[in-house]
Amino acid sequence: MNSRIVYGPILSRRLGRSLGVDVIKNIGSKKNCNYDCIYCQLGHVENKIPGPGDARGAVTPKEVAESLQTFHKGVEDLAYITFSGTCEPTLNLSLGEIIREIRKVSEIPICIITNSSLAGRPDVRANLAESDLVVATLVSGNEETWRKIHRPAPGIKLDEVVEGLRELARKEPGPKLALEIMLLESADESPLNSTEEEIEGLIEAVKYIAPQEIEILTVSRPPAEAYIVPVAEERLREIAERFVSEFGKEKVRLVLKGKKKARSKVSHQDPEEEVYALLLRRPCTFEQTVKAQDVGPETLRPILEKLIEEGKIEEIDSGDEKYYRAK
Numbered sequence: 001m002n003s004r005i006v007y008g009p010i011l012s013r014r015l016g017r018s019l020g021v022d023v024i025k026n027i028g029s030k031k032n033c034n035y036d037c038i039y040c041q042l043g044h045v046e047n048k049i050p051g052p053g054d055a056r057g058a059v060t061p062k063e064v065a066e067s068l069q070t071f072h073k074g075v076e077d078l079a080y081i082t083f084s085g086t087c088e089p090t091l092n093l094s095l096g097e098i099i100r101e102i103r104k105v106s107e108i109p110i111c112i113i114t115n116s117s118l119a120g121r122p123d124v125r126a127n128l129a130e131s132d133l134v135v136a137t138l139v140s141g142n143e144e145t146w147r148k149i150h151r152p153a154p155g156i157k158l159d160e161v162v163e164g165l166r167e168l169a170r171k172e173p174g175p176k177l178a179l180e181i182m183l184l185e186s187a188d189e190s191p192l193n194s195t196e197e198e199i200e201g202l203i204e205a206v207k208y209i210a211p212q213e214i215e216i217l218t219v220s221r222p223p224a225e226a227y228i229v230p231v232a233e234e235r236l237r238e239i240a241e242r243f244v245s246e247f248g249k250e251k252v253r254l255v256l257k258g259k260k261k262a263r264s265k266v267s268h269q270d271p272e273e274e275v276y277a278l279l280l281r282r283p284c285t286f287e288q289t290v291k292a293q294d295v296g297p298e299t300l301r302p303i304l305e306k307l308i309e310e311g312k313i314e315e316i317d318s319g320d321e322k323y324y325r326a327k
């Protein structure tokens, strides 16, 4: 198993059971990203990657296909093979070719989760267009707010991102485009992106892009900046209603914390490595890890203790909850 490339199986509220694929290897850092989002669950990005040419450790189509061939046979009823993990997948310009290689060995639908930063580039859009589903982040229709939230590498502009996403949504045949609208509030009460004015701006941007799906959500794990707090459920419902009135209820999905998904069958090849791989991608509470990995508490407890002892993970407190996070 090459755990640096293929992770999983992961159970998520949005996609069901999927196998995660990292297309940029971790080299001395947990994150390979061109953003440094204030809400990032993986902490700060020490060195933002300026562009695809600067991404070290990009994996090859052959490496992915080989890793996947041995890995996905141990998992039943996978909904997706998902590109996300500890990197921004579009930074690997071989992504389209990687997808074509995967299609030779698997019929499982392919999803790319992207921060949207490079959607303005035709080569990146062509890569995204090879997938079945693109889940793309949009946090604001206002450049200043968008910069404040994402803290992007130099050269990335909101208008180019929006134009690129619009092109992608119109591509025929093309993948389904789901916009993920991450809403935030600040503990110091400085406005972020859930104010009335921001919501109106977001609705205008979404109308222009015309995606097939819209997901409204807020932070549910410890963010990079301690002042970030989740938007209250009542306000989230209000905002979702506003989107429903514009786009219809078939298109809009409100993602609330703690919504349960049905379990399915997984045979674990290396439970310890799989738990560590999950925590590399996102911090989880004990219960979240049990659900995501489909393991019993009695199996999980010694694994977490061992990983802590080996210095691979740490416990962190966030609000009333205790999370486990890769170090």
Ligand code: SF4
Pocket (backbone or CB within 6 Å): 031, 033, 034, 035, 036, 037, 039, 040, 041, 042, 045, 086, 087, 088, 115
């Ligand atoms: S949230 Fe995603 S896009 Fe933002 S810094 Fe973290 S990994 Fe990068």
